[in-house]
Amino acid sequence: MSLEISQAIVDAILEQSRAEYPDECCGVVLGPVGSDKALRLKPMVNSAHSPTFYEFDPKDLLALYREVDDNDEEIVVIYHSHTETEAYPSRTDIAYAGEPGAHYVLVSTRKEIAPATEFRSYRIIDGVVTEEPVVITG
Amino acid sequence: MTIEVRIPTILRPYTKDQKAVSAEGPTLSAVITNLDSNYAGLGERLLENGALRRFINVYINDEDVRFLGGLEAPIKDGDSITILPAVAGG
Numbered sequence: 001m002s003l004e005i006s007q008a009i010v011d012a013i014l015e016q017s018r019a020e021y022p023d024e025c026c027g028v029v030l031g032p033v034g035s036d037k038a039l040r041l042k043p044m045v046n047s048a049h050s051p052t053f054y055e056f057d058p059k060d061l062l063a064l065y066r067e068v069d070d071n072d073e074e075i076v077v078i079y080h081s082h083t084e085t086e087a088y089p090s091r092t093d094i095a096y097a098g099e100p101g102a103h104y105v106l107v108s109t110r111k112e113i114a115p116a117t118e119f120r121s122y123r124i125i126d127g128v129v130t131e132e133p134v135v136i137t138g
Numbered sequence: 139m140t141i142e143v144r145i146p147t148i149l150r151p152y153t154k155d156q157k158a159v160s161a162e163g164p165t166l167s168a169v170i171t172n173l174d175s176n177y178a179g180l181g182e183r184l185l186e187n188g189a190l191r192r193f194i195n196v197y198i199n200d201e202d203v204r205f206l207g208g209l210e211a212p213i214k215d216g217d218s219i220t221i222l223p224a225v226a227g228g
Contacts (some may be wrong), residue, residue: 026225028225044225046157048226052228053226053227053228054226054227055224055225055226056224056225056226058195058197058202058204058222058224061195061224061225062195062197062200062202062222063185063222065220065222078225080227091145091226091228092177092226092227092228093227093228096193096223096225096226096227097224097225097227098148098193098222098223098224099147099148099223099225100144100147100148101147123166
């Protein structure tokens with residue numbers, strides 16, 4: 001199990017995380033149903049506007065699921081940034097992870113590693129976190 | 139009256155993998171009681187201490203039930219309920 005994702009999408013997610021710093025940023029990457037291909041980036045608003053929490057606005061969430069259904073897509077990646085800590089799922093990330101089929105991507109823009117960043121992917125199923133390799137394509 | 143309830147992936151183990159199920163009741167609370175009687179355990183995934191769980195979103199048609207009276211929200215013939223886990227974390 002691994003996540004394949006393009007350099008352009010990785011760059012866009014990192015750019016979004018810098019732009020929304022110090023708040024956490026969030027979003028999804030969509031792909032055709034059953035494909036497990038992360039093709040279409042869709043940044044979402046962090047309705048919590050917080051450096052320690054993120055949440056998709058409930059209205060945006062419903063619109064997202066309707067759009068995904070209408071386009072025969074699925075949510076392949078759910079991502080958010082950690083602004084001061086490692087790109088590893090927090091206790092709340094694990095508690096609220098509600099999409100067993102998704103790759104949960106964490107990016108970190110914490111100062112200690114700047115200008116480097118972290119981009120890591122996990123499965124979170126029934127409270128169990130499994131890190132997986134990220135394969136970056138051209 | 140019978141209405142359709144759309145079930146998110148994470149709760150489909152309770153509905154034998156069905157994406158949508160039928161339920162009935164005059165209010166959201168009654169619909170959840172009805173769901174739980176047919177799909178044991180589902181109610182507990184939606185409610186905590188008698189209230190909707192904070193990180194479960196329930197919509198009647200296109201509206202978040204928090205703006206429709208929560209568990210007391212009235213259900214009409216032809217309504218469609220969608221349940222979605224919040225996408226949230228820290």
